[in-house]
Amino acid sequence: MTSLAYDRTIQLGGEGRAPGWWAMVWTIATEAALFGFLLFSFYYLGSQSRSAWPPDGPLKLTLSLPNTILLILSSVAYMWGERGIRAGNQARLRLGLFIAFLLGLAFIIIQGIEWSKQPFGAGDGAFGSLFYTITGFHGAHVIIGLCMNVLVQIWAARGTFDRESHLAVTNAGMYWHFVDIVWLFVFASLYISPRLG
Amino acid sequence: MATLAPIATAPVERLHDTWEARPGLYGILATVDHKTIGKRYLVTSLVFLVLGGIEALIMRAQLTHANAHLLSPGAYDQLFTMHGITMIFWYASPVLSGFSNYIWPLMLGSRDMAYPRVNALSYWTFLASGIFIYTALCIGQAPNAGWFAYAPMTLRTFDPGLNMDFYALGLIFLTVSTTVGAINFIGTVMKMRAPGMSLNRLPIFVYGTMTASFAAVFSLPALTVAATYLYFERHFHMHFFDAAQGGSPLLWQHLFWMFGHPWVYIIVLPAMGMVSEMVPTFCRRPLVAYPYVALSTIATGIIGFGVWVHHMFATGLPGVSMSFFSGASIIIAIPSAIAVFAWIATMWLGTPVWKTPMMFVAGFVVLFVIGGVSGVVTAAVPFDWQVTDTYFVVAHIHYVLIGINVFPVVAAFYYWMPKITGRMMSETLGKWNFWTMFIGFNLGFFPMHISGLLGMPRRVYTYPASAGWGSVNLITTIGSAIFAVGVLLFVINIFVSLRRGAYAGSNPWDAGTLEWAMESPPPPYNFAVIPIIRSRLPLWEDQLGDATPGLIPGEGHSHVSEGVVLAEGRETFGTSPLEAHPLHVLHMPEDSMFPFLLAVAMLGTAYGLVFSLWWLAILGGVGMLACLIGWLWPRHLVTGERA
Secondary structure, eight states: OEEEEEEEEEOOOOOOOHHHHHHHHHHHHHHHHHHHHHHHHHHHHHHHOOOOTTTTOOOOTTHHHHHHHHHHHHHHHHHHHHHHTTTOOOHHHHHHHHHHHHHHHHHHHHHHHHHHSSOOOTTTTTHHHHHHHHHHHHHHHHHHHHHHHHHHHHHHHOOOOOOOOOHHHHHHOOOOOOHHHHHHHIIIIIIIHHHOO | OOOOOOOGGGOOHHHHHHHHHHHHHHHHHHHHHHHHHHHHHHHHHHHHHHHHHHHOOOOOOHHSSOOOSSOHHHHHHHHHHHHHHIIIIIIIIHHHHHHHHHHHHHHTTOSSOSEEEEEEEEHHHHHHHHHHHHHHHTTOOOOOSSTTOOOTTTTTTTTTTHHHHHHHHHHHHHHHOOOOOOOHHHHHHOOOOOOOOGGGGHHHHHHHHHHHHHHHHHHHHHHHHHHHHHHHHHHOOOOOSOGGGTTOHHHHHHHHHHHHHHHHHEEEEEEEEHHHHHHHHHHTTTTHHHHHHHHHHHHHHGGGGGOEEEGGGGOOOOHHEEEEEEHHHHHTTTHHHHHHHHHHHHHHHHHHOHHHHHHHHHHHHHHHHHHHHHHHHSHHHHHHHHTTTTTHHHHHHHHHHIIIIIIIHHHHHHHHHHHSSBBOOOOOHHHEEEHHHHHHHHHHHHHHHHHTTTBBTTTTTTOOGOOOOOHHHHHHHHHHHHHHHHHHHHHHHHHHHHHOOBBOOOOOOOOOOHHHHSOOOOSTTSSSEEEEESOOOOGGGHHHHHGEEEEOTTOOOOOEEEEEEEOOSEEEEEEEEOOOOEEEEEEEOOOOOOOHHHHHHHHHHHHHHHTTOOOHHHHOOOOOHHHHHHHOOOSSSSSSOOO
């Protein structure tokens, strides 16, 4: 509990989130809805499809499954770094951010290889169009998350953050975890769900 | 606890210097003052109202009699599409954002919105997307497939020009504006209320815009997704809506209406909220059934997500699905009826004072009931089949959107303009304004029900004399001309009041909510001291005493002219979401060019994408990234705020 020097009548609670934290929460909410509608389209057209869905049989898991694990590990690394700054440990923050960045970068590179190996293009029927649009939207979000990560790394290197004040780390982290969790839904829909039918 | 500092000691000079935008071009482009942004929103959306109105009048001239050839079919298509999207997207929602932006911090006892720079971005992207969509009209390639743009006629095969590319990209662009604006409203209602303004003391207007903002956050992405598919299908030969390639035209309809029906509530709930502010003021008593009106507002927002298929009853969906959505569409009438009965009861139990805003509000209630009834009947599937795509639906949408949006908006201008400009609008002209609009509207739009039942389809550029629709159409055209005269009187009244209106003083209507506490127009810092709130109607506590709603006996009264100063820079309180306990002192951002530059970069990208100038699109993208980095760069390494 702190009180204001120039007026002693209002006691400040001190608990509670900063406005910027809420801004990220609602940004993530609207982005989650975006992916919800993308996946709705996937299931809707899949359920209406008269031909094989996907056209060439279920997508291979050779690259995509390990890649999924990379992305999860990236989130774990970020979390580890963020816990570091909560304890005031600058070095751990920087290391965690850097590892998260490398794993995220690896994900996006492997995703590029995955795109080049598909037997269908974006213009080859509804499945192809949806596949490239949905993974493309997700890839764009990964790249935005990586940009945030780089910014946070730069600020961390300048010693911007401390135990109390590191909203940018928290916000970029929430976004990064969101991008990872939403990938699990994308992966489950595009890669796994056609195997269940 | 020490005594509160009296207002006389508030460093008003310092507050003024801290909060006022810098003079000159920089100040104009960089200001983040919610009042300036609100005024810009209001003026810009009125410009779009006039543009959309002119488009409508040209169409009415064409439809005055059978076999008219004032317009070619192609030009008519562009006009009805531009009329629809202008009114629905670039007028109806932004005008409400304008009022919310201007009024919210004043009503909530704050010095600004939660994210002032986001607020500026929201305005600049609104303006830029409007310029973008009207570029299409200027080059003769305006959107031309109706405001809901059903596939497959929007695909390149059937619509080869740039028309629908402008539509898709323009709507995505506007979505950015609306989404960031909605997040700003939500953040503001959660964090920026005066100490003590708990949820049960929030004005209904705040509930209205808050519910609309939640609906926007969750529904707008459906439009973004649909418009992205449309652009991809048209530009990159992808397949989402083309049935021959495994797509489905119904995918567009589902996505569009999953967005589109919540959108209806986005453009009416804040307007209904404004009505719930004006009715108590002019009936001289608190709103009847306040908690039920607040809850019905939220309920409408939620149920609004479950009714989209009623736009698709004629597409051959399974009977079970239609029954469900028909039921939901009928049920949504209940929360609306609660609000209507609350207003009527407030008028019944109060003593109505028939100033111009009250007349528009009463007119609104009449039109809302008519539009509501024509809505409930079309929720019944067999009736809907009979009138789908006829003028009956056109009549319904206009009763709903003009009745529930335009009438409350005009009322709100008469009500809040004295606060915004410091001057009253003319009552005499106002009465003329009301009667011409009310009579013109009903004369123009009621006959559309009849032409619809006679079988006249919407969106036909002309009709044969043998159809027998000539006289109803003539009456409709005369009515719309009278309505247009009413709108003209309204605009004239605004301009006259700016120069010759009587001075308003702080509270010309003797209203009870907080925005009437400070002088008119409000100073840049809104409140010299941050008020402390103990009831729902802080300015009526003297009159109502212990009967003031929201007042807890023994907790004391609201302090409006006494309180905490907060003048070490741009400061205001951050409060807790439910009880509005003060948690921390927020340091609000300074003016910034980045919102404006970001909108310019987005406009560049949009032009690049529509004209396939990829270098321009990429340049815009790089510009956006640069603006965002500059925006986020921590200037004063955020002080003392917990993450």
